[in-house]
Amino acid sequence: MRTAYSVETVRTAERELMARLPEGALMQRAAAGLAAACAEVLGRVAGRVYGSRVVLLVGSGDNGGDALYAGARLARRGAGVTAVLLTPERAHSGGLGALRRAGGSVAAAGAGEGLIERADLVVDGIVGIGGKGGLRAEAVPLAAAARRSRAAVVAVDLPSGVDADTGEVRGEAVRADLTVTFGTHKPGLLIDPAREYAGSVRLVDIGLSLPDDAAELEALQHADVARLLPVPGVESDKYRRGVVGVAAGSARYPGAAVLAVSGALRGGAGAVRYVGPAGDAVIARFPETLVSDLGPKRAGRVQAWVVGPGAGDDAATVAEVLAAQVPVLIDADGLRLADAGAVRARTAPTLMTPHAGEAAALLGVSREEVEGARLASVRELAGRYGAAVLLKGSTTLVAGPGGGPVRVNATGTSWLATAGSGDVLSGLVGSLLAAGLSVVDAGSAGAYVHGLAGRFAAEGAPVGAHDVADAVPGAWRDVRGVG
Numbered sequence: 001m002r003t004a005y006s007v008e009t010v011r012t013a014e015r016e017l018m019a020r021l022p023e024g025a026l027m028q029r030a031a032a033g034l035a036a037a038c039a040e041v042l043g044r045v046a047g048r049v050y051g052s053r054v055v056l057l058v059g060s061g062d063n064g065g066d067a068l069y070a071g072a073r074l075a076r077r078g079a080g081v082t083a084v085l086l087t088p089e090r091a092h093s094g095g096l097g098a099l100r101r102a103g104g105s106v107a108a109a110g111a112g113e114g115l116i117e118r119a120d121l122v123v124d125g126i127v128g129i130g131g132k133g134g135l136r137a138e139a140v141p142l143a144a145a146a147r148r149s150r151a152a153v154v155a156v157d158l159p160s161g162v163d164a165d166t167g168e169v170r171g172e173a174v175r176a177d178l179t180v181t182f183g184t185h186k187p188g189l190l191i192d193p194a195r196e197y198a199g200s201v202r203l204v205d206i207g208l209s210l211p212d213d214a215a216e217l218e219a220l221q222h223a224d225v226a227r228l229l230p231v232p233g234v235e236s237d238k239y240r241r242g243v244v245g246v247a248a249g250s251a252r253y254p255g256a257a258v259l260a261v262s263g264a265l266r267g268g269a270g271a272v273r274y275v276g277p278a279g280d281a282v283i284a285r286f287p288e289t290l291v292s293d294l295g296p297k298r299a300g301r302v303q304a305w306v307v308g309p310g311a312g313d314d315a316a317t318v319a320e321v322l323a324a325q326v327p328v329l330i331d332a333d334g335l336r337l338a339d340a341g342a343v344r345a346r347t348a349p350t351l352m353t354p355h356a357g358e359a360a361a362l363l364g365v366s367r368e369e370v371e372g373a374r375l376a377s378v379r380e381l382a383g384r385y386g387a388a389v390l391l392k393g394s395t396t397l398v399a400g401p402g403g404g405p406v407r408v409n410a411t412g413t414s415w416l417a418t419a420g421s422g423d424v425l426s427g428l429v430g431s432l433l434a435a436g437l438s439v440v441d442a443g444s445a446g447a448y449v450h451g452l453a454g455r456f457a458a459e460g461a462p463v464g465a466h467d468v469a470d471a472v473p474g475a476w477r478d479v480r481g482v483g
């Protein structure tokens, strides 16, 4: 499991560790890791460290100190290192001394942009976890020059200008190719839009110990998902594996039913029961489906329901499903049709799976506001509805009903932005619920497998949602390390 911690928790752990270490030891650990990463990058972009051109962008805090000490290490290896100081009178004095002693130099005011244009590597030490708001005016032209330049950009701890705790980007921020972060991931490195500014992320261990129960974010990895995915045992039968009910589709959108069932059949439940007006289309494509036209209440036993994909205006079916005493996943039209009071009153678990537009409608804000503040939005929705919420998109977030760490998934690909791929996800996750996973586990493991299936299906080319469903077994095998 990869975890991310808030700035406040990092600061507390940092204080405890610093009290036990000689002064400056933590910064030296950070700088050593940073310099090693920079040397690797220089090896790729300039062929070697010796003789390469490195520009340090140095702010007034310890983030700039890290950059200066790392610059000193690179200068000792023969790189030409120049520091551009944003507030010269407040630059880290120890770091500045080390850089000078190693043969590095400080640029004259105003020379920064020209230096960046000719650099092989720009090290962004403008601001780290002490930052508030977007970049300040004096740093904006430097960030813009770094973006224009052919130089590689390595961010120190965080790309300057992004919010460490939320992943929000207000105003300008540095765009990095690589971010070298210290002690732990910060939430902003894992959530868009900030994640996109970070490039690839390397974690440097500086000895911080962080409490397991205080993580803000958790990102499942292959091994975590492998442990969660249900696997039938010798004693299993289709009912013990769980039956998932899918109440989806309408005369206008029969395809949504077919796609939700396609996901459900690949999600680990032993059987899929379908109720709704698209039974013929479902059976034609998936003859193994148990089709009923009696409505959810009389369709037979299920261990979890999926309701809403392509449901049109069928509010009665949504209400009937919400009255069931089993886990319910509400997606698409179901989110609009569900009575908020009925959702809150449920005693069995509920998982809502909006995309940003649907989340915005539920919250009464714009889509852009949700996309800009994904973490706050998913938490707000989970709190309002007393339900788990899976917010879809480039980084999918899953918040539980009672707070706790939010799960983040980044296995997806933008090729998944294709009509119906969300229907496949709802069926897949519903099936995991029927197999007995909790709402947060089902949502996050389902998003992980679905994202991977999207990658496998697309391999760099456009795909339809049915291709994603077809790729789910391959993703599942990949996660379990079989086949």
Ligand SMILES: NC(=O)C1=CN([C@@H]2O[C@H](COP(=O)(O)OP(=O)(O)OC[C@H]3O[C@@H](n4cnc5c(N)ncnc54)[C@H](OP(=O)(O)O)[C@@H]3O)[C@@H](O)[C@H]2O)[C@@H](O)CC1
Pocket: 010, 011, 014, 026, 027, 030, 059, 060, 061, 062, 063, 064, 066, 126, 127, 128, 129, 130, 131, 132, 133, 134, 135, 136, 139, 156, 157, 158, 161, 182, 183, 206, 208
């Ligand atoms: N945690 C750890 O374990 C370790 C942490 N380490 C390192 O320390 C870093 C944290 O250092 P930090 O606390 O000195 O804060 P930092 O990020 O340099 O920024 C503060 C300065 O920036 C300024 N400023 C603020 N907002 C701004 C903006 N939007 N745009 C521009 N400037 C802005 C602000 O100015 P002021 O508001 O005071 O005028 C203030 O002077 C951390 O990220 C990591 O790199 C490692 O060395 C070792 C282990």
Ligand SMILES: Nc1ncnc2c1ncn2[C@@H]1O[C@H](COP(=O)(O)OP(=O)(O)O)[C@@H](O)[C@H]1O
Pocket: 332, 355, 392, 393, 394, 395, 396, 412, 413, 414, 415, 416, 417, 418, 419, 420, 421, 422, 423, 424, 425, 450
């Ligand atoms: N840019 C993106 N990067 C990664 N995944 C994405 C991106 N855009 C959408 N997705 C994923 O594709 C799926 C789309 O779901 P949704 O918006 O509900 O589509 P539909 O309603 O057409 O089925 C979700 O799983 C979402 O997380």
Ligand SMILES: [K+]
Pocket: 063, 124, 125, 126, 127, 128, 155, 156, 157, 158, 159, 160
């Ligand atoms: K930075």
